[in-house]
């Protein structure tokens with residue numbers, strides 16, 4: 314099945330995801346206005362983001378289970394309704410508590426969208442298209458950040474808080490209408506969901522968790538998604554401007570480079586995954602190593618890092634975004650369709666958990682160093698940031714070790730099932746021999 318109907322379904326799903334990413338990121342760009350409106354301190358404001366991400370991460374498994382039971386369409390619609398309610402609540406909120414309730418609703422609605430959209434792909438498209446379409450779903454969705462940064466900020470500056478958040482809410486209304494009109498769970502009426510008892514749901518959850526391929530996805534997402542998320546959502550900007558002493562313009566250019574590199578790498582990674590399904594984890598480990606090396610090189614600089622090194626850092630962090638989509642490919646290929654939503658939900662917790670943990674630890678270390686006098690009164694001193702950012706290397710190492718361990722388990726299980734993964738040296742030698750053979754036999758079909 315690869316019809317125009319399938320593309321319409323996917324387009325409506327991607328719009329829903331793009332709008333969800335917009336709702337997710339609107340509060341982050343309204344920080345200064347939020348400080349005035351709620352008369353809140355920086356740490357009170359960070360609670361808004363933390364609550365939203367906690368709700369998002371906490372709902373991944375329940376939402377995944379529901380996607381398998383009810384199908385993706387109803388969850389995309391429910392998510393849009395929740396996000397509309399959340400943004401309307403935030404538009405009228407005048408106290409920190411009321412504002413947090415708004416973000417809580419946005420986090421809950423956001424949680425339903427991505428997993429549901431990914432769940433549509435295997436129902437509507439042939440197997441070989443899915444890795445690249447998974448990447449495009451991620452890439453187009455990230456453009457939601459641009460909607461927050463450009464038109465949302467423009468409305469916020471020109472017309473103020475309520476019109477900006479009500480305008481954002483109206484985008485979710487549009488996404489809900491599109492989803493209702495265009496999305497069907499699958500080409501066959503009635504399929505795309507499984508009617509399960511509660512006991513069967515529990516079994517399905519346990520089966521998804523027991524499958525080492527699901528946990529390989531979880532640790533993949535954990536390991537390579539968080540460094541970019543932490544940088545872009547929280548600590549990157551103050552680090553570049555206050556510690557590395559870059560101008561606002563150069564720091565913004567680096568954050569834009571992050572988006573461009575993410576977009577450029579996605580299709581390449583999608584094609585790689587489609588062509589080399591047995592080498593997906595090798596790519597994950599290569600990206601983790603690149604991130605670790607780039608951060609180590611930056612943090613070992615005696616003073617501010619040279620700009621080319623910071624460009625290299627931002628580039629490698631950006632590759633982690635599309636790279637982490639490989640995690641969902643593990644969930645899809647190691648699980649049967651009836652528990653795909655559940656497995657995707659489990660995988661999607663990884664990156665958000667690692668991001669929350671790292672954001673929090675970096676903040677705590679900065680506070681401790683300020684309190685101890687180490688920072689010389691400057692919370693964002695380079696020497697302090699260097700220590701705080703290095704905490705990410707520990708999280709990266711924990712994730713990488715787990716990827717290596719679970720990948721060993723996955724490979725052992727594949728060997729037991731009669732499908733061993735050949736060593737890379739053997740594959741390269743075979744490929745060379747094949748090429749030599751081809752060159753020696755002119756006229757042979759490619």
Ligand SMILES: N[C@@H](Cc1c[nH]cn1)C(=O)NCC(=O)O
Nearest residue numbers: 427451452538575634635637638
């Ligand atoms: N890996 C991200 C998506 C992504 C794709 N390219 C850059 N980032 C992810 O896990 N997304 C889940 C979500 O809900 O956004």
